[in-house]
Amino acid sequence: MDRGRLEAFSDGVFAVAITLLALDLAVPEPGHGHLITQLGDHWASFAAFVVSFLTIGIIWVNHHTLFKNIAHIDRALLFLNLLLLFFVVSIPFVTSTIADYLQHGGPDASVAAAIYEGVFLWMGLSFGVLFWWSITREHLKEALPPGAVWSPIIRFGIGNIGYLTAVGVAFLSPGAALLISGLLAVYYMFEQTPGRGGSVGRDAGAARDAGTGQEPGAGRDSGRGEDF
Amino acid sequence: MDRGRLEAFSDGVFAVAITLLALDLAVPEPGHGHLITQLGDHWASFAAFVVSFLTIGIIWVNHHTLFKNIAHIDRALLFLNLLLLFFVVSIPFVTSTIADYLQHGGPDASVAAAIYEGVFLWMGLSFGVLFWWSITREHLKEALPPGAVWSPIIRFGIGNIGYLTAVGVAFLSPGAALLISGLLAVYYMFEQTPGRGGSVGRDAGAARDAGTGQEPGAGRDSGRGEDF
Amino acid sequence: MDRGRLEAFSDGVFAVAITLLALDLAVPEPGHGHLITQLGDHWASFAAFVVSFLTIGIIWVNHHTLFKNIAHIDRALLFLNLLLLFFVVSIPFVTSTIADYLQHGGPDASVAAAIYEGVFLWMGLSFGVLFWWSITREHLKEALPPGAVWSPIIRFGIGNIGYLTAVGVAFLSPGAALLISGLLAVYYMFEQTPGRGGSVGRDAGAARDAGTGQEPGAGRDSGRGEDF
Amino acid sequence: MDRGRLEAFSDGVFAVAITLLALDLAVPEPGHGHLITQLGDHWASFAAFVVSFLTIGIIWVNHHTLFKNIAHIDRALLFLNLLLLFFVVSIPFVTSTIADYLQHGGPDASVAAAIYEGVFLWMGLSFGVLFWWSITREHLKEALPPGAVWSPIIRFGIGNIGYLTAVGVAFLSPGAALLISGLLAVYYMFEQTPGRGGSVGRDAGAARDAGTGQEPGAGRDSGRGEDF
Numbered sequence: 001m002d003r004g005r006l007e008a009f010s011d012g013v014f015a016v017a018i019t020l021l022a023l024d025l026a027v028p029e030p031g032h033g034h035l036i037t038q039l040g041d042h043w044a045s046f047a048a049f050v051v052s053f054l055t056i057g058i059i060w061v062n063h064h065t066l067f068k069n070i071a072h073i074d075r076a077l078l079f080l081n082l083l084l085l086f087f088v089v090s091i092p093f094v095t096s097t098i099a100d101y102l103q104h105g106g107p108d109a110s111v112a113a114a115i116y117e118g119v120f121l122w123m124g125l126s127f128g129v130l131f132w133w134s135i136t137r138e139h140l141k142e143a144l145p146p147g148a149v150w151s152p153i154i155r156f157g158i159g160n161i162g163y164l165t166a167v168g169v170a171f172l173s174p175g176a177a178l179l180i181s182g183l184l185a186v187y188y189m190f191e192q193t194p195g196r197g198g199s200v201g202r203d204a205g206a207a208r209d210a211g212t213g214q215e216p217g218a219g220r221d222s223g224r225g226e227d228f
Numbered sequence: 229m230d231r232g233r234l235e236a237f238s239d240g241v242f243a244v245a246i247t248l249l250a251l252d253l254a255v256p257e258p259g260h261g262h263l264i265t266q267l268g269d270h271w272a273s274f275a276a277f278v279v280s281f282l283t284i285g286i287i288w289v290n291h292h293t294l295f296k297n298i299a300h301i302d303r304a305l306l307f308l309n310l311l312l313l314f315f316v317v318s319i320p321f322v323t324s325t326i327a328d329y330l331q332h333g334g335p336d337a338s339v340a341a342a343i344y345e346g347v348f349l350w351m352g353l354s355f356g357v358l359f360w361w362s363i364t365r366e367h368l369k370e371a372l373p374p375g376a377v378w379s380p381i382i383r384f385g386i387g388n389i390g391y392l393t394a395v396g397v398a399f400l401s402p403g404a405a406l407l408i409s410g411l412l413a414v415y416y417m418f419e420q421t422p423g424r425g426g427s428v429g430r431d432a433g434a435a436r437d438a439g440t441g442q443e444p445g446a447g448r449d450s451g452r453g454e455d456f
Numbered sequence: 457m458d459r460g461r462l463e464a465f466s467d468g469v470f471a472v473a474i475t476l477l478a479l480d481l482a483v484p485e486p487g488h489g490h491l492i493t494q495l496g497d498h499w500a501s502f503a504a505f506v507v508s509f510l511t512i513g514i515i516w517v518n519h520h521t522l523f524k525n526i527a528h529i530d531r532a533l534l535f536l537n538l539l540l541l542f543f544v545v546s547i548p549f550v551t552s553t554i555a556d557y558l559q560h561g562g563p564d565a566s567v568a569a570a571i572y573e574g575v576f577l578w579m580g581l582s583f584g585v586l587f588w589w590s591i592t593r594e595h596l597k598e599a600l601p602p603g604a605v606w607s608p609i610i611r612f613g614i615g616n617i618g619y620l621t622a623v624g625v626a627f628l629s630p631g632a633a634l635l636i637s638g639l640l641a642v643y644y645m646f647e648q649t650p651g652r653g654g655s656v657g658r659d660a661g662a663a664r665d666a667g668t669g670q671e672p673g674a675g676r677d678s679g680r681g682e683d684f
Numbered sequence: 685m686d687r688g689r690l691e692a693f694s695d696g697v698f699a700v701a702i703t704l705l706a707l708d709l710a711v712p713e714p715g716h717g718h719l720i721t722q723l724g725d726h727w728a729s730f731a732a733f734v735v736s737f738l739t740i741g742i743i744w745v746n747h748h749t750l751f752k753n754i755a756h757i758d759r760a761l762l763f764l765n766l767l768l769l770f771f772v773v774s775i776p777f778v779t780s781t782i783a784d785y786l787q788h789g790g791p792d793a794s795v796a797a798a799i800y801e802g803v804f805l806w807m808g809l810s811f812g813v814l815f816w817w818s819i820t821r822e823h824l825k826e827a828l829p830p831g832a833v834w835s836p837i838i839r840f841g842i843g844n845i846g847y848l849t850a851v852g853v854a855f856l857s858p859g860a861a862l863l864i865s866g867l868l869a870v871y872y873m874f875e876q877t878p879g880r881g882g883s884v885g886r887d888a889g890a891a892r893d894a895g896t897g898q899e900p901g902a903g904r905d906s907g908r909g910e911d912f
Contacts, residue, residue, distance in 0.1 A: 012243025017697025035792040240471025468699025
């Protein structure tokens with residue numbers, strides 16, 4: 001099983017899921033009050049849309065970074081990837097649910113927020129298993145140095161503890177839970193899965209400092225395999 | 229006709245179909261009872277979503293495994309592939325129908341379940357024809373050893389007999405029919421179409437035992453053609 | 457502008473459009489009569505779904521066959537391709553409209569059928585312009601022999617005359633118009649755009665007769681450029 | 685981070701967004717008046733569909749032209765690209781909103797049009813930032829000659845000033861605002877982002893004049909990296 005088609009299928013699922021998010025933004029047709037008022041009433045839809053968009057976007061970035069460094073894909077990895085996609089595919093549904101219930105408040109808003117954060121938590125956990133499988137089963141192109149394994153696991157764990165906290169907070173304040181997952185999305189923008197991709201940020205910085213159009217790692221990346 | 233674009237188009241259809249499944253999970257807006265109660269009332273939607281997601285996921289895995297070993301794609305194979313995609317595209321519709329009718333019970337639940345299992349049966353049969361065409365028309369990169377042809381046909385046939393049974397069981401118990409297709413999905417997770425891909429599981433195991441990041445078949449797979 | 461990404465974007469549009477077709481198949485929820493009766497009442501939805509699925513599938517096959525032989529893509533070709541995709545994207549809408557109105561009959565069924573066939577006609581015409589542009593502007597990898605140009609134009613024109621006829625027939629019998637476009641889809645399954653792809657059917661036949669796993673044209677197809 | 689998968693994901697989002705536009709074209713089921721009358725009543729839906737289709741199509745063309753000339757993709761570029769996709773994904777929603785409200789007129793039509801043009805403006809601005817980042821951070825394969833940098837920035841700026849004007853005009857005449865964005869789409873069909881792609885139009889013209897199937901730039905484009 002090669003990597004290219006797994007990525008193509010996954011990219012398709014990510015792209016459809018992220019675009020379907022916007023289907024829930026629909027406001028009622030004319031005749032239900034001023035448009036501005038309606039848009040204001042749907043603030044939860046827009047907030048949830050932004051958080052879900054960012055979260056899917058970031059999981060896509062990390063998915064790519066992880067698979068870039070995977071040389072061999074076995075059948076178990078395919079099904080672990082399907083497990084991750086299962087939660088990605090569920091995001092438009094839970095986004096729509098939290099958007100509907102958050103603005104009405106009450107205990108159902110807490111349930112909706114807990115389910116929403118729960119899907120993010122499961123997505124994070126399945127990504128963690130995918131990551132753990134790929135480093136322990138010797139599927140990486142370049143083995144990570146021993147120290148480099150624990151650091152990302154710890155940083156990754158912080159994200160999942162964040163989602164777990166958000167599930168709990170949902171019962172106190174569903175809006176605060178949504179806010180936590182928004183902050184976690186920002187956190188993940190700066191943190192990332194390791195593997196060779198783990199050095200992209202640093203390489204880019206180096207390239208910038210050096211003021212050349214040629215990044216330090218360009219030689220390694222010029223092989224055909226890396227181009228996809 | 230080359231293989232890459234057939235795979236890209238098929239991957240797109242698989243990805244859209246698997247993501248559209250989740251559109252049917254929508255619960256009513258607030259004001260129709262407790263959210264938890266509503267989610268419970270929609271248990272059939274979630275069960276059907278899981279079974280359909282797994283089934284499309286697995287047919288994608290097997291589709292890839294089959295096409296990996298196909299060297300030449302003729303016009304007939306293109307249309308056999310379109311036939312398979314026709315049933316894949318129908319899955320969100322029959323999933324939505326069984327979800328709506330299963331929880332209401334009665335004879336219509338049986339009809340919905342029979343149609344649902346029927347689409348899976350036709351999908352399995354069209355996949356079988358695709359497989360049969362590719363091995364008998366000499367399109368494979370590596371001819372299968374004589375014994376290797378019958379074994380997968382028998383195992384594949386078991387799956388289709390399972391779907392045929394489920395169509396019949398639907399009239400006795402639609403829930404049991406759904407359960408059968410769920411079990412068949414698990415069955416297919418461990419069984420697979422042969423071709424070179426047929427040895428992936430074993431290769432991976434060997435690679436694991438050998439404790440190297442380099443799989444035994446890596447040499448064969450390093451050619452450009454295999455990377456997609 | 458290179459060919460790969462134009463194909464990837466077009467494949468995405470084809471895949472989404474063909475999968476969205478099935479969204480219109482939804483039957484009402486329980487409580488609106490027997491499921492079998494409802495499915496029967498929606499016969500027009502299923503007929504239109506089959507015809508539209510086949511038509512999009514075939515235009516995808518021909519799109520691929522045409523672009524396989526195109527070496528250079530200029531900006532005009534990009535926009536001619538967008539024009540074709542405009543009509544592809546419109547197909548789910550006109551399919552839904554003909555499905556709704558055909559089963560109710562009356563003059564509106566004729567209007568819906570004329571619009572449906574009209575979109576197919578425009579799709580055929582824009583494909584024709586795309587084809588004409590690519591052969592007259594010297595974009596082909598292999599120039600067609602003089603005789604080979606007229607033959608496909610004539611055969612292609614037959615299809616468009618068929619759609620034009622269907623637009624007219626729609627006002628006499630909308631069902632007959634739908635039938636005509638179904639027959640045209642079958643016609644296009646056996647006819648195809650020329651270019652190098654034009655010989656695929658024959659090659660495959662030859663390969664079959666020769667009883668080898670190696671098709672005659674395999675040597676030509678083994679270059680990197682052809683693999684996508 | 686390599687270019688291929690960023691393009692694949694972006695192409696998926698563009699393809700889904702452009703195809704979802706047509707979902708808003710749905711007319712009511714039979715029994716709500718003549719079909720022709722209803723289609724006429726939905727003129728705003730069709731006008732907005734055409735403008736949005738063209739705009740997404742053109743932004744896709746320019747996206748491709750820009751990335752073709754980018755050699756190195758850093759994490760910041762990934763997130764700038766996500767920002768652009770955020771506005772692309774929002775287009776079906778704002779298209780649906782302007783379509784619903786434009787035909788009912790009144791102040792809400794102005795609000796809907798201002799939001800519609802506003803999303804186009806933000807999309808244009810985020811594309812501008814993407815472009816600015818890629819030329820200033822030395823990510824281009826071929827540095828632009830000094831003069832070539834300002835010319836596209838000026839021409840690009842004209843487009844954004846056009847969208848800004850449309851936002852203002854929306855409050856005077858929402859229909860005129862829609863017309864402006866339609867004209868801007870036509871404007872962008874003839875203008876384009878620079879980079880190597882910037883010479884495609886001219887090359888093609890030269891190839892046409894020279895009457896050869898070989899474009900002048902073909903040699904440069906024949907490397908593997910350019911094929912995608």
